[in-house]
Amino acid sequence: MIKPGVDLRGLTPQMAxxxxxxxxxxxxxxxxxCVITSASDGKHGPNSLHYSGKALxxxxxxxxxxxxxxxxxxxxxxxxxxxxxxxxxxxxxVEWDVKEQEKLPEEA
Numbered sequence: 001m002i003k004p005g006v007d008l009r010g011l012t013p014q015m016a017x018x019x020x021x022x023x024x025x026x027x028x029x030x031x032x033x034c035v036i037t038s039a040s041d042g043k044h045g046p047n048s049l050h051y052s053g054k055a056l057x058x059x060x061x062x063x064x065x066x067x068x069x070x071x072x073x074x075x076x077x078x079x080x081x082x083x084x085x086x087x088x089x090x091x092x093x094v095e096w097d098v099k100e101q102e103k104l105p106e107e108a
Contacts, residue, residue: 001033003059007041010053014096015039018079022058022094025074030067035059037091055095057088 002008019036026034038057040050049055060068072092076085079094086093 001035003035003037005041006036006039008036008039010040011056012053012096014082015054015056015094018083018094018096019056021078022056022075025071025078029071029074030063032062035062049095049097054097055093057091057093060088060091 019034022034026032035058036056037059038044038050039055040053042050042057044050044055050057060071063071068087072085072087075092075094079085082096082098084093084095084097086095
């Protein structure tokens with residue numbers, strides 16, 4: 001589900017994948033629909049990935065306090081290393097933030 005007023009224009013394909021996975025996590029962990037509360041809209045920090053279409057905020061206020069951490073952990077696990085999942089005070093922030101893997105020294 002998408003909160004009214006949320007602007008999805010410019011989202012990367014990876015965010016569609018992230019949201020599909022988030023839908024499954026919310027359904028499996030708490031039996032609820034995951035709601036996008038912000039995408040490329042809203043006010044965020046100056047270097048926020050929201051502005052480049054690489055971040056979503058997910059509703060958390062419909063979760064009971066004891067449900068928040070299990071949903072957060074399940075999202076981090078399901079999305080893997082290419083995504084950052086951040087538990088904010090009033091939402092769960094998901095961003096596609098691929099880090100360059102360290103290269104191993106070549107064997108001599």
